[in-house]
Amino acid sequence: MEKNMMNLEIKGSGSSEGGKYNTVVIKGNGKIDGNLDCNYLEVQGHCEVNGNVKSESVKVNGNNSIKGDLEADEIEIHGEVNVDGNLSVEKIHTHGMISVNGNCNAESFTMEGAFKIRGLLNAGELELKLHGPSEAREIGGEKIMVKRNGRVKFTRIRKLIMPFGFDTGLTTDIIEGDEIYLEYTNAKVVRGNDIELGSGCNIKLIEYQNEFKQHEEAEVVTYKKIRKT
Amino acid sequence: MEQELISKKELLELTKISYGQLYRWKRKNLIPEEWFIRKSTYTGQETFFPKERILDRIEKIKNMKGDVSLDELANMLSPNLTELVRKREDLIKLNIISKSTLEFYTEERGKDKELNFEKILYLSILDNLFDSGKINFDEGKLILTFLDEYYPKFKGKNCELLFLRKLGISSCCLVSKPNEINFENSMKVVEKLNISDLIEELKIKLV
Structure with a gap:
């Protein structure tokens, strides 16, 4: 990118028309009406963008909502991000909640929290630690790992408060990948080379090529091995 | 379709x-x-x-x-046009464009030594059509001017070039894909060229 680009900084409350910047830092409450193209975007607080965002690196501590597409090399989120369009990124790490209305493409996607993706979640490496109900229409990739809640201690207490279950799992139509490990997942179809199911899974159809392992608490309606031709 | x-x-x-x-x-x-x-x-x-x-x-x-x-x-x-320039002689040598098409182009547009990718694309479209004997030189002119004027609008998009003839009068149009288009019966679609496929082929040959 060219040098000598301006920086945009909003501290407190302010708004901008968008444009091309070197770094954009928003501390407080910012509103951007237009497309944003920058090398670095940092949000501490709240930011609303009415347009597309393109940035090499994005860091959000707080809340960021984008009315268009989000494109970046690296994204780190502590808090919540809403994207109305598509999200495409090389590497994304989220603590909190992410929702995407379109499709989501990432080479590496790690998350602790919850997500909601209306379209396809396509990731090379996917590592999800769910803390709340999550959903995606379809999930595809090479390595897919879905686990529930890193902090096991609380599950017992939760069961005492809500004995009939507290739906914190993942709901999706189709999961397809090479290596798949799932916990607390509701899916219609799971297809892959090596599939392992942990507790709390409910899957209608499994199609695997090499290996299939299943936890005793996982529910599978049918499964079949696909011959390698 | x-x-x-x-x-x-x-x-x-x-x-x-x-x-x-x-x-x-x-x-x-x-x-x-x-x-x-x-x-x-x-x-x-x-x-x-x-x-x-x-x-x-x-x-x-x-x-x-x-x-x-x-x-x-x-x-x-991808259907994006690359920033690529080739010399005339190379195009003939690489067997991308025939000599007669290049001569036709020289007559129309003069003798530039180097051609950019967009021009090479136009030429290969013409080459395709001339080669199949579906159009004559006058119609070639029509297509060339048409592409010059309108193809830039379709740049990077998936599109198709249709060459039409009705009662001996010829015409052409560009349609972005995927899209359906219907003509009345007396209109004859002489040729349908998928430009993205052509670009793909060209890029492989040129690189």
Whole structure:
């Protein structure tokens, strides 16, 4: 990118028309009406963008909502991000909640929290630690790992408060990948080379090529091995 | 324009690629979004592909994978025009454009020593049409002026060039894909050229 680009900084409350910047830092409450193209975007607080965002690196501590597409090399989120369009990124790490209305493409996607993706979640490496109900229409990739809640201690207490279950799992139509490990997942179809199911899974159809392992608490309606031709 | 479809499962069995590879190629835009056709079946939503095109594409990716990186490959396969310039002699030498087409172009547009990719594309379109004997030189002129004026608007998009004839009068148009277009019966579609496919072929030949 060219040098000598301006920086945009909003501290407190302010708004901008968008444009091309070197770094954009928003501390407080910012509103951007237009497309944003920058090398670095940092949000501490709240930011609303009415347009597309393109940035090499994005860091959000707080809340960021984008009315268009989000494109970046690296994204780190502590808090919540809403994207109305598509999200495409090389590497994304989220603590909190992410929702995407379109499709989501990432080479590496790690998350602790919850997500909601209306379209396809396509990731090379996917590592999800769910803390709340999550959903995606379809999930595809090479390595897919879905686990529930890193902090096991609380599950017992939760069961005492809500004995009939507290739906914190993942709901999706189709999961397809090479290596798949799932916990607390509701899916219609799971297809892959090596599939392992942990507790709390409910899957209608499994199609695997090499290996299939299943936890005793996982529910599978049918499964079949696909011959390698 | 009915085309034969292939389900994702059949495709993977046939080509011996894994889900991971397919999704990776999709992420890298090696397989265009519009080829993923979603249909409802008894197991829910399933994805289908236009059979001939996807098989052809996967074959290409597999063949070239060793030599170039996926990003370069994506660049080669996308309908964006590359910033590439070639000398006239090279085009004939590489067997991309015939001598008579190049002579025709020289008469029309003068003698530039080097041609950019856009011009090479126009020439190869003309070359295709001349070669099949479907148009004459006057019609070639028509197409050349038309492309000069309107193709830049379609740059980077998937589109098709239609060459039409009705009662001996010829005309042409560009249609962005995927789109359906219907003509009345006396209109004859002489030629339908998929420009994205042509660009792909050209890029492979030129690189």
